[in-house]
Amino acid sequence: MDLTFYKYQGTGNDFVVLDNREQNIQLSQEQVAFLCDRRKGIGADGLMLLQEKEGYDFEMVYYNADGRVGSMCGNGGRCLVAFAQFLGVVEDQAYFIASDGPHKAFLKDGLVHLQMKDVDEVEDLATATFMNTGSPHYVKQVEALQDLDVFQEGRAIRYSGRFKAEGTNVNFVEHLSENKLFVRTYERGVEDETFSCGTGVTACALAASRAGYKSPVHIQVLGGELQVSFEQEGQSFRNVFLIGPALQVFKGEISL
Ligand SMILES: N[C@@H](CCC[C@H](N)C(=O)O)C(=O)O
Secondary structure, three states: OEEEEEEEEEOOEEEEEEEOOOOOOOOOHHHHHHHHOOOOOOOOOEEEEEEOOOOOOEEEEEEEOOOOEOOOOHHHHHHHHHHHHHHOOOOOEEEEEEOOEEEEEEEEOOEEEEEOOOEOOEEEOOOOEEEEOOOEEEEEEOOOHHHOOHHHHHHHHHOOOOOOOOOOEEEEEEEOOOOEEEEEEEEOOOOEEEOOOHHHHHHHHHHHHOOOOOOOEEEEEOOEEEEEEEEEEOOEEEEEEEEEOOEEEEEEEEEO
């Protein structure tokens, strides 16, 4: 089978994107892993299908680079909104369904603003915070983040007792001045550090708000800059938006 694909990236979190509005694409776990393989395939942190869904502009189906169905991907969601605009499925606003429920989004000044799910539960662990922003995120505050071995340290936490079975994404965050964070993330399903993780920086921004950070929080990641805006109601976070660029890199064909 010959497959037409698009490659997108959002602050360096990169994705193979497929138009499945005709429902003619069905991929096995091995095929997704092959397409995401950086040496033998196209290379990406994840793969997404854009599909039709009644009541929504489109449906987002997300796979991690290991070929397994992933939970919500914030950067992926932003890229899929840009892809939907490229296809003419939406103009500058979108309403779509993903694995964690419905999402609103809009495009403005070259940035995609993606509404994330409300967060009602933030768990304090001994030396970290844990929450689900569409995907599970462990957030640990550190210093000298540039020098940290994110792969080794992140992997150790991801495979530790409580998280071993289901896995978790692991974020290391350094609090910088002026409402700014520096975040590096070990991603479950990629099983490596990625250049950016949208649900991860969202978790870091919400965790930082408890230390006095105000909306919008600015976040530096290895692949660029993101913002997270939110409203806090007691222990809950509403109207959470992940804001940043989402770009088409190239289009191609590959045989499966
Ligand atoms: N890169 C993503 C997160 C993708 C989901 C994750 N790896 C998982 O299934 O745990 C993002 O931008 O949010």
